[in-house]
Amino acid sequence: MPIHRRKVEHHIGPPVGSPAGSGPRASSPATLRVGLFFTCLVDVMRPEVGFAAVRLLEDAGCQVEVPEGQTCCGQPAFNAGDSPSARDLAERWVVEFERYDYIVVPSGSCAGMIRVHYPQLVSSDPDLRSRMLAVCERTWELTSFLVDVCGMHKPPGDYAGAITYHDSCSGLRELGVRDQPRQLLQAMPRLDLREMGDARACCGFGGTFSVKYGHVSAAIADEKLAQISATGAPCVAMGDVGCMLHLEGRLRRSGDATTRVMHVAEVLVHAAGGN
Amino acid sequence: MQVQSMHFKARSGQKLADLRLQANLKKLSTKWVAGRAQAIAELDDFENTREDAVQRRKRALADLDVWLERFEQEATRRGTTVLWAQTPAEASRLVVAIAKRHQVRKVTKSKSMVSEEMALNRALEAAGIQPVETDLGEYILQINNNEPPSHIVAPVLHKDKDEVSDLFARVHQRPRLDEVGQMTREAREFLRPHFLSADMGVSGGNFLIAETGSVALFTNEGNEGMCTVLPRVHVAVTGIEKVLPTLEDLAVVARLLPRSATGQSMSNYFSILTGARAPGETDGPEHAYVVLVDGGRSGLLGGDFEDMLRCIRCGACMNHCPVYQKVGGHAYGWVYPGPMGSVLTPAYVGLEKTLDLPQAATLCGECHVVCPMKIPLPDLLRKLRERQFERGLRPWSERLGLALWAYVARRPALYRWATRAGSQVLRWMGGPAASIRRIPGAGGWTDHRNLPAPSAKPFRHQWAEGRRPRG
Numbered sequence: 001m002p003i004h005r006r007k008v009e010h011h012i013g014p015p016v017g018s019p020a021g022s023g024p025r026a027s028s029p030a031t032l033r034v035g036l037f038f039t040c041l042v043d044v045m046r047p048e049v050g051f052a053a054v055r056l057l058e059d060a061g062c063q064v065e066v067p068e069g070q071t072c073c074g075q076p077a078f079n080a081g082d083s084p085s086a087r088d089l090a091e092r093w094v095v096e097f098e099r100y101d102y103i104v105v106p107s108g109s110c111a112g113m114i115r116v117h118y119p120q121l122v123s124s125d126p127d128l129r130s131r132m133l134a135v136c137e138r139t140w141e142l143t144s145f146l147v148d149v150c151g152m153h154k155p156p157g158d159y160a161g162a163i164t165y166h167d168s169c170s171g172l173r174e175l176g177v178r179d180q181p182r183q184l185l186q187a188m189p190r191l192d193l194r195e196m197g198d199a200r201a202c203c204g205f206g207g208t209f210s211v212k213y214g215h216v217s218a219a220i221a222d223e224k225l226a227q228i229s230a231t232g233a234p235c236v237a238m239g240d241v242g243c244m245l246h247l248e249g250r251l252r253r254s255g256d257a258t259t260r261v262m263h264v265a266e267v268l269v270h271a272a273g274g275n
Numbered sequence: 276m277q278v279q280s281m282h283f284k285a286r287s288g289q290k291l292a293d294l295r296l297q298a299n300l301k302k303l304s305t306k307w308v309a310g311r312a313q314a315i316a317e318l319d320d321f322e323n324t325r326e327d328a329v330q331r332r333k334r335a336l337a338d339l340d341v342w343l344e345r346f347e348q349e350a351t352r353r354g355t356t357v358l359w360a361q362t363p364a365e366a367s368r369l370v371v372a373i374a375k376r377h378q379v380r381k382v383t384k385s386k387s388m389v390s391e392e393m394a395l396n397r398a399l400e401a402a403g404i405q406p407v408e409t410d411l412g413e414y415i416l417q418i419n420n421n422e423p424p425s426h427i428v429a430p431v432l433h434k435d436k437d438e439v440s441d442l443f444a445r446v447h448q449r450p451r452l453d454e455v456g457q458m459t460r461e462a463r464e465f466l467r468p469h470f471l472s473a474d475m476g477v478s479g480g481n482f483l484i485a486e487t488g489s490v491a492l493f494t495n496e497g498n499e500g501m502c503t504v505l506p507r508v509h510v511a512v513t514g515i516e517k518v519l520p521t522l523e524d525l526a527v528v529a530r531l532l533p534r535s536a537t538g539q540s541m542s543n544y545f546s547i548l549t550g551a552r553a554p555g556e557t558d559g560p561e562h563a564y565v566v567l568v569d570g571g572r573s574g575l576l577g578g579d580f581e582d583m584l585r586c587i588r589c590g591a592c593m594n595h596c597p598v599y600q601k602v603g604g605h606a607y608g609w610v611y612p613g614p615m616g617s618v619l620t621p622a623y624v625g626l627e628k629t630l631d632l633p634q635a636a637t638l639c640g641e642c643h644v645v646c647p648m649k650i651p652l653p654d655l656l657r658k659l660r661e662r663q664f665e666r667g668l669r670p671w672s673e674r675l676g677l678a679l680w681a682y683v684a685r686r687p688a689l690y691r692w693a694t695r696a697g698s699q700v701l702r703w704m705g706g707p708a709a710s711i712r713r714i715p716g717a718g719g720w721t722d723h724r725n726l727p728a729p730s731a732k733p734f735r736h737q738w739a740e741g742r743r744p745r746g
Contacts, residue, residue, distance in 0.1 A: 038734050044694050044701075045727070047734035055744035066738050069687040077681055079638060079657060080673070081664030085681035092685065120654075173640035198304070202597040206637025211719030213284065213635055218723035219291050219601045220637070249724035252710045271745070 034062040035100035037093075037139075039110045040072045041241035042263075049241060052265035053106040053142055060150035062102075069096050075113040078121070079207050087121045094118075094132045102149065103139040106265050108171015108239050109207075111141040116174045141171050142265055143239060147180035153187060155268035160190040162233035163267060166224065166247075167200045168240040181239060181264045191267070196227040205246040221250040228259070235260040237267045276394050276423065278624045279608035283631035287602040299435050300603055307429075307594040310538020311645065317540065324530050329649050331524040332585040335485075339576065342485040342518045343567065350488030353550030355563040363389075366568045367398035370477065370510055373564055374404050377508045379474040385492070385499040386410035387479030388427050388588065389512050389568055391610040392623070395477065396421065406477075407469040409498040411462055415439055418446045425604030427611060428536050428590040433603050466498070476502030480513030480565070481587070482528065485520045489549040490565060493532055493542040503548055509560035511548070515567050516584040522547075528587060531647040535589035571623035579658050583618050585648040592642035592652055598635055607632065614642040614652040621659055630668060633659035695736055698729045705729075 034057050038050040050066075057064045074089030093114070097103045105111040118136050123129040146152040165185060171177035178200075185193050204210070204220025224247065228236045238244060241263060248261040279286070290296055315321050335342055347357040360366035370393070374382065382399055384390065384406055396406040396417070408417040412431035416422040419442055424430030431439070436455060443458055444451035447465060452458045478499055480490040490511045492499055503509045519525050525547075533539040552559035575581050593599040593613025604612035609620045609629075617632040626633075633656045642652040663669055683693050704711045705728020713721045720726055731737065 040694070043734045044698050045729050047729070047731050047737055050734035050738070051742070051744040058744070066735070068735070068739070071684045071687055071690045074684070077677060079660065080677055081657070081660030081662070081669070082677055082681065083661055083664075085677070089681070089684055169637070169639040169641075173644055200641075201304075202637050202639035202641065204597060204637060206639065209634070209637050211717070213287065213598075214719045214723040215288050215291055216598055216601055216635070217637075220597045221724070223597075223601075245727050246724065248727045249710070249720070252708075252725040252727070253712075253723070269744070 032062050033099075033101045034064050035097045035103045036064055036066050037070060037073070037097060037103055037105045037110065037114075038066065039105060039107045039241070041245070042106055045245060046241050046263060049106050049263040049265050052263065052269040053104065055156065055269045056142065056146055056152075056265060057104060059156045060146055060152050062104075062150070065100065067096050073110045073113045075110060075117075076207060078113065078117060083121065087123065090114075090118045090121050090132065091123060091125075091128055094128065094135050097139075098131055098135045101138065102145065103135065104142055104145045105139065106142045106239070106263065107241065108141045108168050108175055108177050109242060111139060112170035112174035114139045141175050141177050141239065143181040143184060144171075144175060144177045147183055152184065155184050155188060157188065157268050157270040158190060158272040159188050159267050159270040160272070161235065162192040162194050162231070163235045163237050163262075164194050164196045164228055164231040164233040165199060165264070166196070166203060166228070166236055166238040166243065168238050168243050169202050171239050172200055177239065181237075184268055185237070185264070188268075192233075194231040194233045196231050198227060201227070203243045203247055205240075205243045207242065210242075210246055217246070218250055221247055222254075225251060225254070225256075234258065235262055235267075237262045237264045239264050276391050276610050278620070278628050280620055280624075280629040280632055282608060283606055283635055286608065287606040287635070290602045290606050295435065295438075296433055296603055297601075299433055300600055302432065303594050303600050307538065311535055311591060311594065312538075314534035314538040314540060318530065318534065324527065325647055325649065328527045328531050328647065329585065331519065331527055332587075332648060335519055335524070336516065336576070336581065336584050339515065339518065342520050343483075343515060345485040345520075346483050346488055346518055348488070349486060350550070350565060353488050354553065355488060355550050355565055358564060358566045360566055360568050360570075363393040363568060363570045366512060366566050366570070367393040367395050369566050370395060370512065371398050371402045371404070373508065373510055374399065374475055375402065377475065377562060379404055379508060381405045381407065381469065381473045382475045382477055383407050383409050383469055383473040383498075383502045383506065384413070385476065385478035385494065385502040386413050386430070387477065387512055388424075388610055389479055389514055389570075390477060391424065392570055393512065393568070395512070407466070407473065409466055409470070409502060410494075411459065411496055411498075414462060414466065415442065418442065423605065423610075425612065426590060426593065427588055427615075433605065470498075470501040470505060473502075473506045475508040475510065476504075476506040476560070477510045477512060478503050480511040480517055481532065482525055483513065483518040483565070483567075484522055484525055484547070485518055487522060487547075487549055489522075489547045491525055491529075492546045492548065493529070493544075494546075495537070495539075495543040497544055499544060499546060503546065504558055504560065507560060508562045508564070509548070509551075510564040510566060512566045512568060514572055515569055516572050516586075532587050532589055535587075535591040535645070535647040575622055580618065580622055580655055582650050583615070583622065583655060585650055586615055586619075587648060588615075589647060591645040591647065592650075595641045595645045597637060597639060597641070614656070615650070618652060618655045618659065626659065626662055626666070627668060630663065633657075633663060691735060694733045698733050701726070701728050702732075 074086040078086035426432040482491040551563035599613040
């Protein structure tokens, strides 16, 4: 359990059965400073996910800041074998984000890169290395931060309808994000969460794998889409924009113009009557 | 076995288009994955058993030379001749030499992946000796024009019953059968004379036990005993990394291997072979040999890929791999497919001959999760990618793209400008449907799926302009 847990609970009040999680934003001075690392894909492809993340964090009583100098966590370089570039970007990232109490990421993949893989990119500068280890431990994937650190029980949004949830690989296997998003989704009274056959199976995205072996990647997507379709839910939610673009793109190419692909954060802040 | 791994991309395309193969590969997720999950659950303390086994394998590898010499001593003391081969080809020459020394004309074989590395059947045939595969799957492949196995545990996984029915009818020259029990009986009928007439049996070795000089074998069909006990000569061929110090180590690893491999709590047959037939004993081979194959293994010791030597060849990584589940084993182009193969093949035959293998993985991590030996396969694949990058073994277009991207990502002001421009172009391309069907130069993506267009201008720009979430 993170050392700040008590402090957080103090700021947002007792979570169980409390309206604090669902009511208006905490008006007390929220001193917990959270740096939002919005990630490159959210930034360019799905900016509304960034706003949803801010809304959720503020609702949980955090003071959210968005550092301007952020770019990319370096995962594309890391997975391509270009460790020097990955290390350089990791060091820049640490300098940009170390001033915050917590860093929250609306992506299991990027959060996994930071928490699990940054420590493997051994910095040659011992001072920077210890700073890196410290900041990595304070970095969280969004839904696990909301549940495990902030103790959120009830998300602020209202979503009516059936949804199936796909576990994106890095969040699930590197960070253990599985129950947290489900807990939050199930706390939405009008949302019908339907589990697919094998939610933990990879969707086939795999970063640049999706481009280098597009044919294999798409074939794996089709397996996932069949599972999604079998639930009868018109919407699939997940925690990574990469997987979202891949699955949505494959759906549209296969002639499915209606099945919705949403980020879990968008669902959690969804406004009643909105679409 | 000849390396065909450079054709991964083309071959995987063919495999995806092969609807029959696609149907056959479904067995992986329905039967194999579920079988393992069940078998693991029934073990009272899987995680601790696993950790125990990992530590035992690590201890063995930490002093591999010591345990191998101990094995040699103990085996020799019990009448087994231990031979060492630097390369698979050398191992093949040794087996052929053994066969010649004992005037062998026919060899029955129990399943062995190391013998595939050695291309042993070809070497035996070239020396005028008839090899007969007696594992049912391997037998099917051998009578189908020496087709290579596509899986390390279930070599014929890529075929369905109908294909085997047709094959048997054609090769056996008998009426076509379509009931598995009958087909198996027919195969037995054809194999029985070989079992009785073979002069030499060749098997693999799942483990070598140093303290007793034994070879341990896990099998399911009963053919192994016919190969290792019946003929005059028995030769076990296996990799040097397979040594375990004690029988107790074997007992721990044995709880994991069949469960991880086939979802069985124990394989149907389990043999510990120790020495040749001693005076006064009534069965067993007159001459027992063990050929220990290096074949690149010692090169992994003490390096970045040492973890790979713990592998016990259960196949769980490939059974659970989303890529293997779609393309099957033949696409990988050498003896070992799937995640473990994508690490072993470059290590054993050279990175330059296997450029696709480290890349052809989504790094989803499921192989690491299910590996009973906790081999960090995704990390090892990534390390191989690092080697490729360092040695300039990636295409120039990829290197240029990566360099450009990294240049921009290091410069926040430039990055801000580039994302804004990129977003604008993509939104324009997306049109009213906000979905892009084709992007020149990005066919890797758009040949197979649309690219959803950005939904608005980048987050950072909207944020800088003061937009905030609706509360």
